[in-house]
Amino acid sequence: MDSFQSTTVFWVVFMLSCGMIFNQNAAADNVRYYDFKIEYANVSRICHSKVLVSVNGQFPGPTVYAEEGDRVVVKVTNNVQSNVTIHWHGVRQLLTGWSDGPAYITQCPIQAGQSFTHDFRVISHRGTLFWHAHISWLRATLYGAIIIYPRRGLPLPFPKPEKEFPVLLGEWWNGDVEQIEKDALRTGGVPNISDAFTINGQPGPFYNCSTADVYKLKFKAGKTYMLRMVNAALNQDLLFGIANHSLTIVEVDGEYTKPLTVPVLVLSPGQTADVLVTANQHHGRYYMAAKPYISAPVPFNPFPTTAIIEYEASTYAELSQPPVFPSLPASNDTVYGENFFKSIRSLNSKEYPIQVPQTVDRNLLFTVSFNLKACPSGQLCLGPGGLKFSSSMNNISFSFPSISIMQAYYYNIGGVFSPDFPDMPPHPFNYTGPMLSNPQPEAGTKVNLIPFGSNVQLVLQDTSTATLDSHPIHLHGYSFYVVGQGVGNYDPSKDPATFNLIDPPYRNTVAFPRAGWVAIRWKADNPGVWFMHCHLEAHTSWGMEMAFLVTNGKGKDQTLPPPPEDLPKC
């Protein structure tokens, strides 16, 4: 470790230990070094002890801190048997696509005994993002927060909180998550649901044998705290609330918002939010709780995960009362959820301006569907009607190649992918009408070509192909403006008139309404291969994903640089 590196580590440790939150004193052109050792850790929850894959033995993994503009260098060393990659979810990776991390899209996996150093800058983000594994279902245990402070000299757009707490929502399986995915793909049925949801890795007391596994935090009466919320769950949208306390959202997906006070937060997997909470209640103890939010009648674990907020200076009598439980909407209250998502607006201030593309060069409409596919003869399949579950975008169910698409593109290796992912559904139909009689998708490894600098508009359209649902769609390499949403089939002659081109939310993951659509826009100024997928991991396993290939531009700093020398080999 050189001295710069140890200084940075010292600062991080120092900031953590004195609870200092907004580090305004860091040296110019900061580099933040992290060492991520992928290793086995023995972790016990709900009376079940298992060996899971971790970073540095921690579960959840270490927090990465940066100030906007910093360079972040993370050496990832794989000391386990499974292939691993790490993705920096929401980080734009401007001209650093090789550091993005999705397996077989921008890199081959890091194999046992190998290492790969990610090197990127954190630009045009502030707030909370997260990192996670990006291969199979390993992100169930491999995830941690990324905390980004504004560029030095820029004021926070809200009063400085007393203290901040990362609150990472996750899912715990007693079994081996890689095996659960394999079993589901083999049988074609729905994968096993998780055994518990978690807050910072702890389920809280509402599961069998879980009373000891509780995350706790302390509030001082009268102070305001920031919760840095991450939905790191694999397969579940979640509702989150705190008993008797309201939540003021000031940031989502790494961009500040107009303050929005709500009783309950809705977070899809892949979404993050900074919320302010004022300790304005009586002394005592309060639960914070998360439970499933569902848009389709699918199986789910109904029990909430909880953590306990305790007011300092509470009396013994106050502490011996059971904590107060929050009132949360019903899990299927999609009216609450859709209004929630529609209410978020970008801050769009002088210090934190946004730039919504006002015109469009590339007009895209992608259907997002569940499908069913044939059961191989001689096999017993567990999907509906004895078929296998599948999923698709524009009726193409994505097949992962055996080397990464970006390497194949960069080195001109043929036969890995084709550049003909359609701009529009290949066979238009009444997307939200009656269910289709033949919901078979086509398999393929296709990318959609975007010329550098295009203003892209993409409408994501739900379909009733096999079942209507809401899907949190995540784009790599960019954040996008969520300019419009609606129910039914998108109508290009009427719906654009309803778009918000002034202060739409700027996100990296958006859930469209069930039986509806959402329209997003972004400027394609980052060359490379960028994955886009449903952030419900089960749906990605079934093929609900594709990639964009953004070409190089002609100007300076508009070309994808060559891959780093240690980029893993397949």
Ligand code: C2O
């Ligand atoms: Cu959070 Cu492609 O991932």
Ligand code: CU
């Ligand atoms: Cu989905």
